[in-house]
Amino acid sequence: MAKNIIEKIWESHVVHREEGKPDLLYIDLHLIHEVTSPQAFEGLRLAGRKVRRPDLCFATMDHNVPTKDIYTVNDPIAKKQMSTLEKNCAEFGIQLAGIGHPDQGIVHVIGPELGLTQPGKTIVCGDSHTSTHGAFGALAFGIGTSEVEHVLSTQTLWQNKPKTMEIRVNGKLGFGVTAKDIILAIIAKWGVGLGTGYIIEYTGEAIRNLSMEERMTICNMSIEAGAKAGLISPDEKTVEFLRGRRFAPKEEFDKAAEYWLSLASDPGCTYDKVLEIDASEIEPYVTWGTNPSMGTGISGRVPTVDDYESETDKQALRKALEYMGLEEGQPITSIEIQHVFIGSCTNSRLSDLRTAAQIVKGRKVAPGVRAIVVPGSYSVKKAAEEEGLDKIFIEAGFEWRNSGCSACLGMNEDIIPSGERCASTSNRNFEGRQGAGARTHLVSPAMAAAAAIEGRFVDVRNYLKQEQQA
Amino acid sequence: MEPINIVKSVITPLDRKNVDTDQIISKEFLKRIERTGFGKYLFYHWRYDENGNENPDFVLNKPEYKGSQILVAQDNFGCGSSREHAPWAILDYGFRVIIAPSFADIFHNNCFKNGILPVKLKEEEVDEILAKGLQKPYTVEVNLTEQTVTGEDGAVYHFNIDPYYKEMLLNGWDEIALTFKYEDKIKAYEEKRIVFK
Ligand code: SF4
Numbered sequence: 001m002a003k004n005i006i007e008k009i010w011e012s013h014v015v016h017r018e019e020g021k022p023d024l025l026y027i028d029l030h031l032i033h034e035v036t037s038p039q040a041f042e043g044l045r046l047a048g049r050k051v052r053r054p055d056l057c058f059a060t061m062d063h064n065v066p067t068k069d070i071y072t073v074n075d076p077i078a079k080k081q082m083s084t085l086e087k088n089c090a091e092f093g094i095q096l097a098g099i100g101h102p103d104q105g106i107v108h109v110i111g112p113e114l115g116l117t118q119p120g121k122t123i124v125c126g127d128s129h130t131s132t133h134g135a136f137g138a139l140a141f142g143i144g145t146s147e148v149e150h151v152l153s154t155q156t157l158w159q160n161k162p163k164t165m166e167i168r169v170n171g172k173l174g175f176g177v178t179a180k181d182i183i184l185a186i187i188a189k190w191g192v193g194l195g196t197g198y199i200i201e202y203t204g205e206a207i208r209n210l211s212m213e214e215r216m217t218i219c220n221m222s223i224e225a226g227a228k229a230g231l232i233s234p235d236e237k238t239v240e241f242l243r244g245r246r247f248a249p250k251e252e253f254d255k256a257a258e259y260w261l262s263l264a265s266d267p268g269c270t271y272d273k274v275l276e277i278d279a280s281e282i283e284p285y286v287t288w289g290t291n292p293s294m295g296t297g298i299s300g301r302v303p304t305v306d307d308y309e310s311e312t313d314k315q316a317l318r319k320a321l322e323y324m325g326l327e328e329g330q331p332i333t334s335i336e337i338q339h340v341f342i343g344s345c346t347n348s349r350l351s352d353l354r355t356a357a358q359i360v361k362g363r364k365v366a367p368g369v370r371a372i373v374v375p376g377s378y379s380v381k382k383a384a385e386e387e388g389l390d391k392i393f394i395e396a397g398f399e400w401r402n403s404g405c406s407a408c409l410g411m412n413e414d415i416i417p418s419g420e421r422c423a424s425t426s427n428r429n430f431e432g433r434q435g436a437g438a439r440t441h442l443v444s445p446a447m448a449a450a451a452a453i454e455g456r457f458v459d460v461r462n463y464l465k466q467e468q469q470a
Numbered sequence: 471m472e473p474i475n476i477v478k479s480v481i482t483p484l485d486r487k488n489v490d491t492d493q494i495i496s497k498e499f500l501k502r503i504e505r506t507g508f509g510k511y512l513f514y515h516w517r518y519d520e521n522g523n524e525n526p527d528f529v530l531n532k533p534e535y536k537g538s539q540i541l542v543a544q545d546n547f548g549c550g551s552s553r554e555h556a557p558w559a560i561l562d563y564g565f566r567v568i569i570a571p572s573f574a575d576i577f578h579n580n581c582f583k584n585g586i587l588p589v590k591l592k593e594e595e596v597d598e599i600l601a602k603g604l605q606k607p608y609t610v611e612v613n614l615t616e617q618t619v620t621g622e623d624g625a626v627y628h629f630n631i632d633p634y635y636k637e638m639l640l641n642g643w644d645e646i647a648l649t650f651k652y653e654d655k656i657k658a659y660e661e662k663r664i665v666f667k
Contacts (some may be wrong), residue, residue, distance in 0.1 A: 012664070015652065015655050015656055015659045016652050016655045020633050020634065021634050022632075022634055024649070024652060024655070024656075026656070026659050026660075026663065028663075035500050035501075035553075036552065036553065036554065038503035039503065039504065039505045039554070042503070042504075042505075047646070049646070063500075064501065075501070077501040077502065078501050080501075080503065081501050081502075081503055084503050120664070126552055126554075127551070127552055128550065128551045128552040128576060130552075141576075142551075142552035142576050143552060143576065143579070144552055144553075144554035144557075144576060144579060144580035144583060145505075145554040146554060146580065146583035146584065146645075147579065147580075147583070149646065150645060150646050150649065153646050153649075154646060154649045154650070154656065155656065155660075156649060156652075156656060158634070158645065158649070160632065162575075192488055192546060192549060193488075193545060193546045193549075193572065196546065196572060196574065196575060197575065223550075226546065226549060226574060226575070227575075228575045228576075249666035249667060250667065251667050252666040252667045253666070255666060256666035259664065259666070291488050291490070291549075312485075312487060312544060316486075316487055316488075409492075409497045410497060411497045411498070411500065411501070418520070428490075428492070428550065428551075430490045430492040430493065430550060431492070431493060431515065432492060432493070432496055432515050433492050433497075436496075436515055436520070437520075
């Protein structure tokens with residue numbers, strides 16, 4: 001019978017199945033960071049338990065790390081959290097890429113970079129954006145700290161099988177439109193609860209045409225669509241991305257590649273639900289509200305209360321606009337910004353930085369705008385510097401930082417002040433996400449770069465056209 | 471984890487959709503390495519103004535809901551990050567039950583690991599309970615064994631719950647200890663697991 005990739009991976013990881021219970025699933029890779037792990041390790045110690053498979057764990061520090069001077073952690077509580085991870089990894093024998101380590105970076109950037117992320121694996125991390133790894137055809141999902149503890153001690157998890165959903169992105173993307181715009185358009189179209197209880201497979205021509213880095217951007221935001229996980233069937237691009245990576249198979253690479261490709265969804269397989277969207281309809285997107293579904297194309301406007309039917313929705317709009325300091329019906333291009341953040345596990349890989357650099361090259365950041373670039377990992381930073389991207393950004397007036405989560409959630413010092421507005425390439429525009437009172441607009445790296453130059457949102461396609469004509 | 475079966479208290483009506491984990495526990499409080507002590511930071515930026523003064527309009531600050539153990543909210547409660555600090559804060563504040571039409575997946579899972587009962591009711595039913603609770607303090611009794619919510623006015627609502635998680639909550643089981651019973655199966659799986667060199 002034709003099977004989809006979700007069913008194939010799930011079935012091949014069932015350790016135990018019993019009526020009336022969730023399945024006990026084996027976990028192939030457990031990624032760890034400093035914020036969601038300390039209580040799990042403490043739990044192990046209190047119960048006198050061991051880490052069952054330290055060889056299947058990999059840890060890094062990303063959420064708290066300073067991005068200016070990486071060795072100066074001013075916050076003593078953050079410092080303690082980081083030194084706790086060091087101690088825990090040493091005590092339990094887990095590989096750690098800590099501050100200053102060449103493998104350090106945002107956990108979802110380094111997994112693929114190191115070749116730890118592979119098709120067919122079950123991958124977990126105490127972090128909701130673990131869905132990023134689904135771009136490789138892995139079943140990857142975020143878990144809470146109690147589950148982190150469970151995986152540490154048993155290398156398994158009890159999981160109810162979610163329903164499966166196909167989101168088919170048909171046709172070709174328009175000029176200047178990116179993966180970020182696809183996923184923002186999907187969430188705006190069907191809402192932040194669209195994937196609750198489901199694992200999503202993204203399919204269709206537009207998805208097949210994306211690079212691996214772009215596929216990661218899509219899968220990354222599956223959680224913003226409420227899904228447990230999001231993935232894309234592996235193909236030749238997946239195989240080529242992994243070839244030669246440090247933790248990818250070596251002698252048996254060809255055998256592995258054959259197996260990976262066999263995991264792709266079979267022709268004629270079915271899903272519990274199918275949604276379709278036409279890529280050619282998608283514009284560069286900007287969010288105007290306080291959840292990722294509150295967004296529209298660059299030619300659009302902030303909605304009005306009359307656009308909604310239910311009182312709850314009207315009320316939600318009023319609250320969002322009050323927080324965001326926007327008027328009903330305001331054109332998106334009239335929104336002025338004071339900050340630009342290019343970074344986060346959604347959009348901080350080399351290709352993202354290249355796209356942004358192409359736009360800012362030879363231009364200057366608008367007066368009154370503070371713009372920062374935070375590469376996703378130490379190795380992205382190094383590669384970008386080898387290409388001279390750092391110079392392009394610095395000459396344009398951007399700050400060039402060290403890798404980490406940074407202003408995506410503002411746990412370190414990179415915070416957006418209250419009442420100020422930020423064009424951000426990250427994934428969440430919740431109230432207070434980038435700092436108490438901070439106003440976040442989610443966009444692609446290209447749109448963020450153009451906003452930095454203009455001081456307000458503009459259609460990046462006009463920029464790119466000029467470029468082409470020049 | 472504390473077993474849970476019957477919880478009776480006045481409800482706290484939080485009439486909002488998509489309450490995300492950043493609101494439940496803001497990032498500045500995630501640096502602690504303990505599981506306890508998060509209650510005072512629950513909904514911090516809604517509860518307090520910039521100067522740390524209580525916002526009298528926010529439902530948690532209203533005297534009539536003090537001591538409540540049952541939080542009632544709208545759709546997609548707990549969306550956003552996987553931080554278990556969110557249920558830790560909710561539990562530490564004193565809530566044992568959350569009633570909503572739907573919950574985000576990771577948050578929902580996290581509740582079961584911490585002895586919090588997430589009750590899914592139909593949207594109309596939640597609207598009704600919220601309306602009553604907003605009008606004047608409204609007490610309900612939640613009974614996990616019976617899978618019912620019974621209002622002080624006699625209204626009865628039934629809910630469904632996964633039998634596995636129901637058992638866990640009723641008994642306060644340690645899931646890891648349960649899983650250790652399957653050690654042989656885990657070993658057997660590891661022997662046949664697909665690994666490429
Ligand atoms: S970059 Fe942002 S979303 Fe990604 S892991 Fe870090 S904090 Fe989470």
